[in-house]
Structure formats: structure tokens, C-alpha cells
Amino acid sequence: VPGAGAAEAIRIGFHAPLTGFAAGDGKSARLGAELAVEQINAAGGVLGRPLELVTYDDQAKPDQAVPVANKLLGEGIVAAISGSYSGATRAAAAVFQQAGVPYVSAYAIHPDITRTGDYVFRTASMGEVQGRGGAKLIGEILGQKRVVLITLDNDFGQSLARGFKEKAGAFGIEIVNEYTYGIKERQFGAIVASVKRDAPEAIYASGYFFTAGPLVSQLRAGGVRATIVGQEGYDSQNFIDIAKAAAEGVLITTALDRDSDRPEVRDFIGAFEKKAGFPADMVAASTYTAVQVLAHAIGQAGGTDGKAVRDALAATRDFPTAIGPVTFNALGEIYKPIQVQVVKDGRFRHFAVIDDPVLLAPPAE
Secondary structure (H helix, E strand, C coil): CCCCCCCCCEEEEEEECCCCCCHHHHHHHHHHHHHHHHHHHHCCCECCECEEEEEEECCCCHHHHHHHHHHHHCCCCCEEEECCCHHHHHHHHHHHHHHCCCEEECCCCCCHHHHCCCCEEECCCCHHHHHHHHHHHHHHHCCCCEEEEEEECCHHHHHHHHHHHHHHHHHCCEEEEEEEECCCCCCCHHHHHHHHHHCCCEEEECCCHHHHHHHHHHHHHCCCCCEEEEEHHHCCHHHHHHHHHHHCCCEEEECCCCCCCCHHHHHHHHHHHHHHCCCCCHHHHHHHHHHHHHHHHHHHHCCCCHHHHHHHHHCCCCECCCCCCECECCCCCECCCEEEEEEECCEEEEEEEECCCCCCCCCCC
16 A cells, blocks of 8 residues: 555554464464454555554463563553463453553453453453353253363363353253363373263363363273363364364364354455465454454544543444454453354364353453
């Protein structure tokens, strides 16, 4: 665009796990954010100025996220986006809130993130909300009542399990047992043996692709035939690549519907795979959305003043994105239907959608 390059760039801070255990998600996060910036700039930028993404690696660690947030503040950013997990995002949120810099958590789900303050927003459904959706999927949509929980013992896993337990009874679910495991665990023999004895109809298992891949493989290899329901932590081609044939038939609650016919979803999925060389996932869709929502708010604010951008974010209503229309409530949370995807022939495909504004309502305070 003639002239857009000459105008001073609007700098957006971005942190994600580019190295370490979560680097697979960090890569998707970075590529999703970069794609949004490229598309916005190709269309003339925001207020006639190009966007520039200033990216730092936080290794998904809280003790890295704080110095990274401070470094970003020193880079002259007008707003920031987390492309990271809950621990790192909670830590960084406090820094940006104190500095009066608008901050959007793309896919971290811990409830405390938005409660940090009025400059913090989230484009994901919080963990408890996703857990409630999981209970409806198993108890009502699948009609399965005997359930075992396998819970990752961190912010992510615990918040999902809390939401599931909160609504299990409402859907006639009996929780037969719950097992917890640590994020570094990859050998699940003891849990598999116990689950086999429990003989559940369904397993609600939280985890990220690098824990879920081995867990699902070992459950199936151990002869456990129960329905396995995961959630957005599984939402990566990496999960399918690790679990291979064992991934077939696994259901996940997530934010991205691969079979949507909505143009903003189709355009994103096609453009992302072309850029990345691998299929779009929930993480990429969420960071892509976070950049778009932020760019829209800067445009609405008519400038880069922190408070004006914050107010414009808070006023976002029905903004169309790859993960559905975005409207923020008083806490900076969004309501969106939960997409249920199933692994079929090595790809995630549409299975169902849970559109239940009462069940899935985020808290407003």
C-alpha cells in the first residue's frame, strides 16, 4: 500500500512459548498472530499505519513472563497479546494492568486472568465454562453416565475439572474416579490399569497435545475402549501425529470448527495452512482473532492511547472472527458456543456444537 510503509508502525507486544515443552503451541500462536498482521497490513493497516508484532519467548513459564512483559513495555508497545498458557499469562497480566496497557489473552483459560483488572481481556472461553460444556457433551449429547476424570494437575486441568464436576450431576453423570498427573509425565501405565478396572463409559481427560498423545495411545493399547473426551489442549495436529491411530474417534471441545461454512473461518483455515504448511488449530485461530480484535479496537479508538483502546475493546460487540462473533462482558470475558470436533481419518472434523448461553455463560465479575 503506497504510503502505509512510511507511516510509523503501531507496535503490538506478543509473548508465547517459542522454546521448551510448549513450543508446538508457541509456533502455532506466532504464525496465527503473524498471519493476522500480514492481512491487516496488506489491507492498508490501522488508521493508515502498519501493525508491527514485537515477539518474545516466555517458554510458558511464569518466571519468564514477567521479565518478558517488562521488556515489551520498553519496546513502545500500545497493547499486548498472550499467545501462552495460563501460568505465564497470569504473571504477565499483572505487569500490563499496572502499566495501563490493554492485554488480550488469546487462549489461556484460568479464571483469574481477567480478574487481574480492567485492562485484561480474553478471546477464549474460560476453563470452568469449557468443563461445563464437556459435561453436557458426555451426559446429554452422548448419553453416557459412568465417567472417569483424568486431570492434568495445573491451572488448565484443574479449572476444566472444576467446571465438569460443577455440572456433572445436572446431566446424570456419576464420576466413578478421578486421577491426576503432572505435566512432565508421559508414562500412564498405573492410571490405565486403574481405569480399565473402573470400566467407565467415557473418560474426561484434560491435557495438552504432548501429554494427551501418550495418554490416549496408552489407554487404547491397554484395552480401554471408553469414549475419550479431551478439550482444546488436544487441538493440534501434533496430538494426532503422536497418538496416531489411537486418536481416531477422540472428541474434543474447542473453539475452531474445521467444517464451518462461515467465510471468516474458511478464509483463515485456508490462509493459515498455506502460510504454516500444517493444518490450522485452535491456538492459531485464537491468536489470529486476538490480533484482529485489538486492531479493530485501535481503529475504533481513533488512536493508540491506552485508555481509549481499552474502552474500545470493552465496547466490542458481535465482531466476526474465525472463532465466532466476539462480544466482551464487564469482566472482559466472551460468550461463544463450544465446537465439538472428532478425529476422523487423521483430521479434526465437525461433530456437534454446544450453543447454550445459560450453561456456558462466563462470570461478569
